Amino acid sequence: DTGVSQDPRHKITKRGQNVTFRCDPISEHNRLYWYRQTLGQGPEFLTYFQNEAQLEKSRLLSDRFSAERPKGSFSTLEIQRTEQGDSAMYLCASSSDLGGPYEQYFGPGTRLTVT
């Protein structure tokens, strides 16, 4: 069990550029989540996948944000036309249905800085 991994760990981009983040969940986990965390706040839910299906999206997920999980394994989160307000830590988590869909295990996060 290697845990949830995220790539890159840090990303600096200029306003207006597009960025893409990758998340690799724990291998047997069928559920995958994206959260965003800003300084001094707890993580806020963005979206959720069960296998390859995107089942929940937060109103925080504007039309500039898109997430995919094409084969029910890794997931990508893309932000188009980045804005300074997008600067945050983007966290990925995964969980399993075995024994109930309970605790989510988090990756180390991708810190995005938009200049």
Added chain:
Amino acid sequence: AQSVAQPEDQVNVAEGNPLTVKCTYSVSGNPYLFWYVQYPNRGLQFLLKYITGDNLVKGSYGFEAEFNKSQTSFHLKKPSALVSDSALYFCAVRGSGAGSYQLTFGKGTKLSVIP
């Protein structure tokens, strides 16, 4: 809508003394409750959960939490604090209804254990 309140931004405790980090919640139906810990520049680590059953749940690193339904609280406790417990602690809740998988987090409480 579900919500979590952590009324203390910071808790200071002397090493060896008991510690309590407070959490209250609001959710429709029965709650699933979680505590996570975050160390600097690292992702969230799962500590413990309440799903059903005994109101006192035990977790990692000697932490425990007490679920109180009438007070809608889920306070985190440890009998004897260690300097290494110094970190940011988050309480989270989700509903037990089908299809309700997103976690709602509090703003976090910074725990400082003084040698």
